[in-house]
Amino acid sequence: MKPDFTLVIHGGAGEEIMLNEKVIGTIEFALQTALTLGAQVLFQGGSSLDAVQRSVAALEDCFLFNAETTLKSE
Structure with a gap:
């Protein structure tokens, strides 16, 4: 059964270390983990905001990664 949502993350533009073959597996694992954790929130009925915050x-x-979340209150 296909999910009825799409969750997309961005791992950044990268730095020289990201081009190193030895860290590519770690990078891919971290990205997949972030997607999985965010998707779990959605599968459990959580909000899209909660899913994005969990992935970040x-x-x-x-x-x-140097991910940031900025929430502004006015």
Whole structure:
């Protein structure tokens, strides 16, 4: 059964370390983990905002990414 949503993440433009063959597997694992965690939120009936925040948090937890979430209140 196909999900009725699409979740897209962006791992950044990269740096020289990202081009290193030795870290590519780690990068792919971290990206897949971020997608999976966000998708779990949606499958469990969570909001799209909660799913995005969960994916960003997963990327931020990985030393290879510098993800940020900015929430403004006026």
